[in-house]
Structures are given as structure tokens and as C-alpha cells.
Amino acid sequence: MLHRKRAGRHLVAALATAALLAGGSVTAHSQPAPEAAPEAPGVDDCDGKDPAPAAAGDTLRVSTYNIHFGIPVDADDAVPGTDDLDGTAAAIRAQNADVIGLQEVHHKDAWHGDQPTVLAENLKDLYPYATYRTNSENNTGGHTGEAGNMLLSKFPIEQEKHIPLPEGEHVRRGLHGVQVDVGGTKVWVYTTHYSAGYDEPGLAQREGEARATIEALGSAKEPVVMTGDFNARPYDRLIPWFADAGWVDAWTALHRGDAGCTFPADTPIARIDYAYASPSLDIAAAAVPQQPDSDHRALVVDLKLPGKAVGKSAGVVAGAEGQSGNGNLTTFADGTAKLRVCDTKADGYAVRATGYDPATNAEFITRTDPQMADSCYSTTGSVAGPDSVALRVCLIKSGEPPRDCRTEQLS
Incomplete structure (x- = not known):
């Protein structure tokens, strides 16, 4: 009752x-139906x-x-x-x-x-x-x-x-x-x-x-x-x-x-x-x-569920107004890291995400999502002891330098 x-x-x-x-x-x-686009x-x-x-x-x-x-x-x-x-x-x-x-x-x-x-x-x-x-x-x-x-x-x-x-x-x-x-x-x-x-x-x-x-x-x-x-x-x-x-x-x-x-x-x-x-x-x-x-x-x-304590994380978007894709990096208390990258726009560019030590620019984990695949890509690795960790996300195409790179320090 x-x-x-x-x-x-x-x-x-x-x-x-x-x-x-x-x-x-x-x-x-x-709400009314959204306007068709x-x-x-x-x-x-x-x-x-x-x-x-x-x-x-x-x-x-x-x-x-x-x-x-x-x-x-x-x-x-x-x-x-x-x-x-x-x-x-x-x-x-x-x-x-x-x-x-x-x-x-x-x-x-x-x-x-x-x-x-x-x-x-x-x-x-x-x-x-x-x-x-x-x-x-x-x-x-x-x-x-x-x-x-x-x-x-x-x-x-x-x-x-x-x-x-x-x-x-x-x-x-x-x-x-x-x-x-x-x-x-x-x-x-x-x-x-x-x-x-x-x-x-x-x-x-x-x-x-x-x-x-x-x-x-x-x-x-x-x-x-x-x-x-x-x-x-x-x-x-x-x-x-x-x-x-x-x-x-x-x-x-x-x-x-x-x-x-x-x-x-x-x-x-x-x-x-x-x-x-x-x-x-x-x-x-x-x-x-x-x-x-x-x-x-x-x-x-x-x-x-992760099954372990989370350390730091950051997310970064790619391309104009963030519409081309995104990357996400998470570190865990046991010294491991997980990197996820998504290409969300068919614009001729792939999306690459990289975890690195901003003090030395040494990279410790990277992954590329090549052009609107069926699902996002992810990988795991180890954080080699940097006190600070940053995430870089860029658009890439063969024969061209990376473009529209954005970075963020994990917190």
C-alpha cells in the first residue's frame, strides 16, 4: 500500500x-517531431x-x-x-x-x-x-x-x-x-x-x-x-x-x-x-x-564495470566544432591506461588519439580510427610513471601532416 x-x-x-x-x-x-534535416x-x-x-x-x-x-x-x-x-x-x-x-x-x-x-x-x-x-x-x-x-x-x-x-x-x-x-x-x-x-x-x-x-x-x-x-x-x-x-x-x-x-x-x-x-x-x-x-x-x-579504481581521465574532440570525432583516455590506480578513439564524420580524414607525457612529449599509448568504421577503436597499455599525462587528438590523412590537433591534460 x-x-x-x-x-x-x-x-x-x-x-x-x-x-x-x-x-x-x-x-x-x-515534443513535436524534430525538423527533418x-x-x-x-x-x-x-x-x-x-x-x-x-x-x-x-x-x-x-x-x-x-x-x-x-x-x-x-x-x-x-x-x-x-x-x-x-x-x-x-x-x-x-x-x-x-x-x-x-x-x-x-x-x-x-x-x-x-x-x-x-x-x-x-x-x-x-x-x-x-x-x-x-x-x-x-x-x-x-x-x-x-x-x-x-x-x-x-x-x-x-x-x-x-x-x-x-x-x-x-x-x-x-x-x-x-x-x-x-x-x-x-x-x-x-x-x-x-x-x-x-x-x-x-x-x-x-x-x-x-x-x-x-x-x-x-x-x-x-x-x-x-x-x-x-x-x-x-x-x-x-x-x-x-x-x-x-x-x-x-x-x-x-x-x-x-x-x-x-x-x-x-x-x-x-x-x-x-x-x-x-x-x-x-x-x-x-x-x-x-x-x-x-x-x-x-x-x-x-x-x-571497470573492477578497479580510476585514476585520471580526459576527453578531446576533433575537427570543426568537434563533429569529426573524439578521443578519450583513462588511467587506473594499478598503472594501466585505456584509450578510446572514434571517427564520426566521413570527411576523408581518420582520427588519431595519443596519450603522452607533456614534460618529455614521450608517447605511451596511441590508436587510430580509420574513417567511420562500424565501431570505435580502443586499446590498453601501461602508464610509464609520468606524474602528468595528456591526451592529443588529431585528424590525419596519408601524405599530409596531422591537422586540427587538440590536447588536454588528464585530471
């Missing part, structure tokens, strides 16, 4: 095995992929899913009573994630009721731990009440954090996170829902939300996963900012030849839902299941 306790604008609802925490001050209206893939390039059975042991499965307040893709969201939370719950079960971030979950809504409570009750056998945070108070038509983000977990939630994002001309949104213990490894999982709109106010607010997210989470050397509906396409200018801050795009790491579209669910033309991992995590799998229970498709990723 659910018990409620009001404390100001915050709602705390406790199940015997689940806790729902409500609060915050942001919105989650369903010349680079937008065709529907044939956006076929979904069902996730493989979840791996055991040191692998964590995380998914992100905008549930469109439980309304299937073929239903009219302007008509009350069209939501189907049983279908939403079935879609969530099929993803079989260890931790899942949900967006557009409505609470105290005249049309949709108390969705966090209903979902937590429906899914408590699989996800005994749950938390919800309000993003907004809606007063549009029948959509009155609150809407926000929800995190469901198979693991006990050890800590919870809600970070308000900047308030703009539209609404104020938030970044909601939980820390879970996965076999002795502490992992933070966040979810968010950025503002929609390709007019100047919408773009400015979304980019402000992205900057605030990166500033709040930093380079995230410890295991962190950041998920959500970003309302941005891969070639939008804010996307390279995450790679430059050291984050790894889970889908791009494995599927650069596949668009991975998530919106709209029935005829997808755009990838606007993302999962970013801190560099200590390896991307083992990523899938976009074909599910009709929302206007979005989910993104499901499997992440291999």
Missing part, C-alpha cells in the same frame, strides 16, 4: 519495497534492435525511455483515457534493464492520474526500488498536474540527487540521479529531459541545460551513466560537448553505421534519446527495441 507525506512541494510515497520521492520545478510536455536517415536505416539477454556478473544494463505519459504511439494524446500503463509496464519489463530512466511520467494529472505510484506498484516485483521527481506543473487543457522523471532499480538505492537545470523562457527542468551498488561497485545513473523546440528560445534553453549538466557532473571519472530525452539530433552543436567533457556516447561507440533512431516510434527519423557513460565503463551492447507503447523508442545499453 502506498502512503503519502506532503512536505512543501515535495511528495514522499513509500511502498513496502519502493520509495517515490517527488519534488523539483520543471516540465515534460510531449538533409542528413536525416530514412526509415529503413532506423529499424530497431531488440536487446540480447542481459549479461551477468560485472555488466550493468541501463535503459532510457520517454513513456509519453503511457499513451501508445497510435493513440490521440489530446483525448483523455488513452493512456495504457499496463502496456508501458510490459515494455519496461521487456527491456529488462537493471536501472531504467523514464521521462514524461505524470503525477496528480486530471487525465492520467498518479502514474509514478501505478508504475511502481505494477513493477515492484522486478524493480523494488523507485524514485520520482517532478519536472513541472502543467496547466494545458486536460494535462493539469505535475510531470517528471522516474528511476526504477533492481538494486537498492543508496543515494539520490536532483539537480535543477537553468530556468529559461520555456520551463525549468532537472537532472535526477541515483547511486546503486553493483557487486561492490558504486554507480550513479542519471536521467533527464531537455527542452524541445528549434526556435531560438528552445535552442538556447536546451543548450543551457546541456552546459549545466556537464558542469554539474564534470568528467565523471567514477562509474556514471547519464541518460535521457535530449531533444537533440547527433549533428546538433551541443552533442560534441559531451565527448569533449570525456563522456562516451553508448550508441555511437558500437553502431556508427546505424542511425539508432528513437523518435517517432512508428516511423523513426531521428535519434534524440541518449545514454552517455563515464570513460571507465566499457560499452558491451546497445539496442533500440521496436515497441509501440510510446511515441519514443527506448535505448537499452549494457555496460561493463
